[in-house]
Structures are given as C-alpha cells and as structure tokens.
Amino acid sequence: MSNEIEPVIRVEGLSAGYGDEVILDDISFEVYPGEVFVIAGGSGCGKTTLLKNMIGLLEPDAGRILIDGDDIVGASGRSRHSILRKIGVMFQTGALFGSMTLLENVRLELDEFTDLPRDAANLIAAMKLDLVGLGGYGDYMPAELSGGMQKRAAIARAMVLDPQILFLDEPSAGLDPVTSAGLDGLIRRLAESLAITFVVVSHELASIYAVADRVIMLEKELKKIVAVGPPDQLRDSTDNAWVRRFFHRQAE
Amino acid sequence: MVTLGYAGRLDSANVGALWRQTADILKHARPSRVIVLCEEIEYCDGSGAGLLFYLRLKGLKQGFAVEFKGLRPEPAEMLDRFDADRFAEYGKEKRHIHPAEEIGHFAWQLFVDVQEQLAFIGELHVAMVRCLVRRRQLRWKEVFITAERAGANAVGIVSLIGFLFGLIMAFSFAMPMRQFGVDIYVADLVAVGLVRVLGPFITAIILAGRSGSAYAAELGTMKINDEIDALTTMSLDPVRFLVAPKVLATIFITPLLTVVANVFGLIGCGVVMLSLGFPLVTYTNHVESAIDSGDVAVGLFKAVVFGGLVAGVGCLRGLQTKTGPSAVGISTTRAVVSAIVLIVLAEGVFAVLFHYMGI
Known part of the structure; x- marks a missing residue:
C-alpha cells in the first residue's frame, strides 16, 4: 500500500478507556482501501475497545477517527448517519435478531433505508446470503443455525447496503478450525472480488495469516501499537519480545 | 422484443x-426477447446487480432471452457469481396451513402441556417429600431469601390493596343496603366475604403478578444461559434445587400475607362504617359474630393451595422457556395467565367442595 493512496480510515492520537482506566494511549494508524487490516493482540489489550471507538459505539477520551474523511468522534444526527451508512459491522456473536428469519435480518436495512419493492428486497437479501454460502437458508431462524453459519449470516447482513468498510469482531472465536478457515476464505474472497475494506479484530494466529494484508499489534502494558506490517514480516523480523512470542506462540 | 436502457448510478x-418501472414494462409487454443497454451505467452495487439478476430470473421463468449489452466486466463478473438454479424457489408463495391442521396442532400442544404439568406436579411432590424427610437436601438459605422477596417485601402492596378493597366493598354495599335500613350488616357481609374468599384471592392474584412472574423470569433466564443443564449434568435435580425452595417459601408466606390482607380489609371496612355513624364497638361485635375460626381456617387453607399453585406454575413456565430474545417474556406472560386461571378454577372447586362438606 503506497502512501499516495488516500486512506479510508485514519486514526489520529486516539486515547480511550473506561473511567480513569486508560486502555489505549495516543495511538495512530491508517487503513487503505481494499486491504484486510487486522487488529491483533493478547486478551484485554483493547482490541474490542478500539473497534467500538471506530464504529462510534464508544467516545474516545482524545483523538480523531476519520472514516472516508469524516470524523466519527462527536458526530451526530445526519453526519453520523451518513458515516454509519459507509460501514457494516459483524459482532462477535453475530447479534442476529432472534425473532426474525435470516432473510428478514438481512433485508432490514433495505426496508428501512431504500424504497425497493418487497420482492426486490427479498431477492437482493437472498443474493447476499448466497454470497456468504447460505443460499436457501433464508427462512431459517438464527437459533436453528450453527455458530459459523450465524456469523456468515451476520456478514451478509452487514454488507447488504454495500458499505465501503466491514468491521468484523473476532470472526473465528468459538469456531472449529475448519469452519474458521471457511470464514477466512470468505473474507479474502469478498475483499478481492468486491473491493471492500475489512477491519478484523482477531487473536487467532492461523486466521491472521490467512486473511491479513497488514496487522497492527496492540500491547497491554504500553497501551500502544507495538508493531505494524504484513504478518510474515512481523513474524520474521521483529525486535519486540511480545510480538515475537505472539507469532511463535510462546508462553511468557 | 423489448429494449431497456439503464444509465447513471445503479445503487x-x-x-x-x-x-x-422494469417490472411494470415486463408485465404489459410479454416479450420474447429483452435487450438491456448497459453502456451508460456509471456504477453498479449489490442492489444494481440484484436488478440485473432479477431480469435474468424473470427471463428464465417466463421464457424470454435476456441480453446485456455493454455491461462492464466488474458487474458482469458479479452477476455471473449467482447461479440462477439456486434461486428457483425465489418468489414462490409460502404454503398456507390448513385450519384443520392448525386445530390439530393446537389440540396436540394442549395435550402435551397437560402431560408436562402432570409430570411436573409429580416431580415436585417427590422433591418436596424428599426435602421434608431429609431436611439437609433443601437449600434453606434460598427458602428464606424467597420468603423475604415474595413475602416481607410484598406486605406494603398487600396491605394497601386489602385496605382499598375493604373500603370499596363496604362503600358499594352500604349505599343499596341503607335503603332497607340494614347497613349495619355490611360489616358481616364484608367480614365473611373477605376472610373466606376475597382475602386469599386478592393475595394470590398479587402474588401471581409479583412473584410468579419473577420465578418464571429467573428460571427462564437460567434455562437460556444453560444453567439448568449445568445443574442436570452435576446430577442435581433442578426441581429439588430450584423449584422446591421457591414453592415451600411461597406456601409458607401466602397465608401470612392473607392475614395481612384480611386485617387491612377489615380496617378499610371499619373506616366506612365509622363514617356512616356506627360506633367502633358495634362494628367489631358484628365482625366477631359473623366469622368464626372455621371461616378463618377455610381462608388460610385456600391461601396455602393458591401459594403452591402460583409458585408451581411460575416455576414450570420458567423451566419450559424456549430459546430466543422473547422467550423469557413469553414464559412470564404464560406464568401469570396460568396462575390466574388456576386460582379461579381452584376457587370454584373449593366453593362447591366446602358447600357439600358443610364448612
């Protein structure tokens, strides 16, 4: 990714935490269009906090988060809505609405934000489900599906309005290696064929290698980014002990 | 032949x-061939691809050929990713359920529900007897916590409702009875009605709304969080572990709350009688002569049964909770509705039974 391309996300001097407890201290990075960008780190290092700040669920203590040029920090009303339309989010557990079928889950934003006729919304939602490999499952309730299928349906829901950026929180958490690899493959395929930018929070090494163009590593004690780069490069040429341990799966 | 042209942003x-517009044109034209001019499409996202794919599906279904002219490679590639065969089911009407099937389904559900209730009553009795025989099996701490929450904390609402009930009853009886000059007998009427029937009845209804629903919600949430399954795999019977303490505590506190309701109901009635000009001693004498210990015993016995019904059905509905975000809400509703129905049914049975027994 060369620096001539405008970044699609720019995080500047972000500090965040809960109450007096600081989790992230003055961190900055950029995400470029079309890349799969992984936020990695050990448990409790603030990966999910960072994600929640980037999607506007939490307000940082300081700093700016520019999504396609607009600052999501402090945005409200129309400007917040237009930023949120550019992003889609898959939550760790999928967060599908349990009282709706898969098709209704995926169709929801089409019904709310477009004037598409009913059958059009149904067809488009069914196509999104087909894209994530769930064609024919439209009439199922979320509770009738496995964890992996729920996450794939959540991705279909997140991308129904063709957002520029998809945020995925721990896509491989709680899945077996085969299902998890299938999900990684799906992420790569969508990134390459639909030119969506992915921001993925993960701590699973196999999954990081499989999907990431670039990784940032957060470290709990420093509360900062300790490494940035493609995963192979981080594994082979880092001088940070924590990053080395992470990529070589060594205990402290 | 129909020629369609799209231009600008297909988002x-x-x-x-x-x-x-497209659906409208196709409906009236009934073409044999459709040519879609796509040169001027600037941008095409998933929804745009949906429209083009819709044309392709429509063509397959109605037997006309669709040709996209000048479609750029990206949307063309996106379109080719979808296999039209997999969307054969799209647009089909859903199967309607025949009324007879629905009635059958409902009857079967009712049968299963009754079966489950009977099984639960059996399990509960076994668990209770076991707990009474081997007293260490019962979680006494849980019993006292439930007694506090469902009993002591309910004294305020029960006294308020009891007081107002006595007041309202006395007032509404007093007006017509005064016309016949027998308004002093309002005291007898209210005393008997309250102690034998209404005291236990209103206490049980308050308990159903306040505690029966809480039991269902608590057990329902535990069911959803797999806590009930966790107990089962530890070889702990959920009925003994969770239900028995609640039922026992509720059976214990319902008669006590009924006494509170009765006392405050009589105070409410007394306020009306005093305001009608009767001296306090006349009122108390009438109350004393109207009710005897048998009436009080009947009322308290009913309260015990009502307490068991409310707690039992509340816990049962909680244990029957299914999955999903609305499941606990449904269980709570079912707990309150079932409790009220059971209370009224039991009241009816008692009325007939005590009449024939001459109590």
Whole structure:
C-alpha cells in the first residue's frame, strides 16, 4: 500500500478507556482501501475497545477517527448517519435478531433505508446470503443455525447496503478450525472480488495469516501499537519480545 | 422484443424506482426477447446487480432471452457469481396451513402441556417429600431469601390493596343496603366475604403478578444461559434445587400475607362504617359474630393451595422457556395467565367442595 493512496480510515492520537482506566494511549494508524487490516493482540489489550471507538459505539477520551474523511468522534444526527451508512459491522456473536428469519435480518436495512419493492428486497437479501454460502437458508431462524453459519449470516447482513468498510469482531472465536478457515476464505474472497475494506479484530494466529494484508499489534502494558506490517514480516523480523512470542506462540 | 436502457448510478438509493418501472414494462409487454443497454451505467452495487439478476430470473421463468449489452466486466463478473438454479424457489408463495391442521396442532400442544404439568406436579411432590424427610437436601438459605422477596417485601402492596378493597366493598354495599335500613350488616357481609374468599384471592392474584412472574423470569433466564443443564449434568435435580425452595417459601408466606390482607380489609371496612355513624364497638361485635375460626381456617387453607399453585406454575413456565430474545417474556406472560386461571378454577372447586362438606 503506497502512501499516495488516500486512506479510508485514519486514526489520529486516539486515547480511550473506561473511567480513569486508560486502555489505549495516543495511538495512530491508517487503513487503505481494499486491504484486510487486522487488529491483533493478547486478551484485554483493547482490541474490542478500539473497534467500538471506530464504529462510534464508544467516545474516545482524545483523538480523531476519520472514516472516508469524516470524523466519527462527536458526530451526530445526519453526519453520523451518513458515516454509519459507509460501514457494516459483524459482532462477535453475530447479534442476529432472534425473532426474525435470516432473510428478514438481512433485508432490514433495505426496508428501512431504500424504497425497493418487497420482492426486490427479498431477492437482493437472498443474493447476499448466497454470497456468504447460505443460499436457501433464508427462512431459517438464527437459533436453528450453527455458530459459523450465524456469523456468515451476520456478514451478509452487514454488507447488504454495500458499505465501503466491514468491521468484523473476532470472526473465528468459538469456531472449529475448519469452519474458521471457511470464514477466512470468505473474507479474502469478498475483499478481492468486491473491493471492500475489512477491519478484523482477531487473536487467532492461523486466521491472521490467512486473511491479513497488514496487522497492527496492540500491547497491554504500553497501551500502544507495538508493531505494524504484513504478518510474515512481523513474524520474521521483529525486535519486540511480545510480538515475537505472539507469532511463535510462546508462553511468557 | 423489448429494449431497456439503464444509465447513471445503479445503487440502493436509485434501484427502487427502476425496479418498479422494469417490472411494470415486463408485465404489459410479454416479450420474447429483452435487450438491456448497459453502456451508460456509471456504477453498479449489490442492489444494481440484484436488478440485473432479477431480469435474468424473470427471463428464465417466463421464457424470454435476456441480453446485456455493454455491461462492464466488474458487474458482469458479479452477476455471473449467482447461479440462477439456486434461486428457483425465489418468489414462490409460502404454503398456507390448513385450519384443520392448525386445530390439530393446537389440540396436540394442549395435550402435551397437560402431560408436562402432570409430570411436573409429580416431580415436585417427590422433591418436596424428599426435602421434608431429609431436611439437609433443601437449600434453606434460598427458602428464606424467597420468603423475604415474595413475602416481607410484598406486605406494603398487600396491605394497601386489602385496605382499598375493604373500603370499596363496604362503600358499594352500604349505599343499596341503607335503603332497607340494614347497613349495619355490611360489616358481616364484608367480614365473611373477605376472610373466606376475597382475602386469599386478592393475595394470590398479587402474588401471581409479583412473584410468579419473577420465578418464571429467573428460571427462564437460567434455562437460556444453560444453567439448568449445568445443574442436570452435576446430577442435581433442578426441581429439588430450584423449584422446591421457591414453592415451600411461597406456601409458607401466602397465608401470612392473607392475614395481612384480611386485617387491612377489615380496617378499610371499619373506616366506612365509622363514617356512616356506627360506633367502633358495634362494628367489631358484628365482625366477631359473623366469622368464626372455621371461616378463618377455610381462608388460610385456600391461601396455602393458591401459594403452591402460583409458585408451581411460575416455576414450570420458567423451566419450559424456549430459546430466543422473547422467550423469557413469553414464559412470564404464560406464568401469570396460568396462575390466574388456576386460582379461579381452584376457587370454584373449593366453593362447591366446602358447600357439600358443610364448612
């Protein structure tokens, strides 16, 4: 990714935490269009906090988060809505609405934000489900599906309005290696064929290698980014002990 | 032959109107061949691809050929990713359920529900007897916590409702009875009605709304969080572990709350009688002569049964909770409705039974 391309996300001097407890201290990075960008780190290092700040669920203590040029920090009303339309989010557990079928889950934003006729919304939602490999499952309730299928349906829901950026929180958490690899493959395929930018929070090494163009590593004690780069490069040429341990799966 | 041309941005904001126009044209034209001019499409997202794919599906279903002219490679590639065969089911009407099937289903559900209730009553009795025989099996701490929450904390609402009930009853009886000059007998009427029937009845209804629902919600949430399954795998019987303490505590506190309701009901009635000009001693004498220990015993016995019904059905509905975000809400509703129905049914049975027994 060369620096001539405008970044699609720019995080500047972000500090965040809960109450007096600081989790992230003055961190900055950029995400470029079309890349799969992984936020990695050990448990409790603030990966999910960072994600929640980037999607506007939490307000940082300081700093700016520019999504396609607009600052999501402090945005409200129309400007917040237009930023949120550019992003889609898959939550760790999928967060599908349990009282709706898969098709209704995926169709929801089409019904709310477009004037598409009913059958059009149904067809488009069914196509999104087909894209994530769930064609024919439209009439199922979320509770009738496995964890992996729920996450794939959540991705279909997140991308129904063709957002520029998809945020995925721990896509491989709680899945077996085969299902998890299938999900990684799906992420790569969508990134390459639909030119969506992915921001993925993960701590699973196999999954990081499989999907990431670039990784940032957060470290709990420093509360900062300790490494940035493609995963192979981080594994082979880092001088940070924590990053080395992470990529070589060594205990402290 | 029909020629359609799209221009500009085919995105989710614009596709809606285009889709309607397209469907309209196709409905009236009944073409054998459709040519779609795509040179001037500037941008095509998933919704745009949906429109183009819709044309392709429509063509397959109605037997006309669709040709996209000048479609750029990216949307063409996106379109080719979808296999039309997999969407064969799209647009089909859902199967309607025949009324007879629905009635059958309902009857079967009712049968299963009754079966489950009977099984639960059996399990509960076994668990209770076991707990009474081997007293260490019962979680006494849980019993006292439930007694506090469902009993002591309910004294305020029970006294308020009891007081107002006595007041309202006395007032509404007093007006017509005064016309016949027998308004002093309002005291007898209210005393008997309250102690034998209404005291236990209103206490049980308050208990159903306040505690029966809480039991269902608590057990329902535990069921959803797999806590009930966790107990089962530890070889702990959920009925003994969770239900028995609640039922026992509720059976214990319902008669006590009934006494509170009765006392405050009589105070409410007394306020009306005093305001009608009767001295306090006349009122108390009438109350004393109207009710005897048998009436009080009947009322308290009913309260015990009602307490068991409310707690039992509350816990049962909680244990029957299914999955999903609305499941606990449904269980709570079912707990309160079932409790009220059971209370009224039991009241009816008692009325007939005590009449024939001469109590």
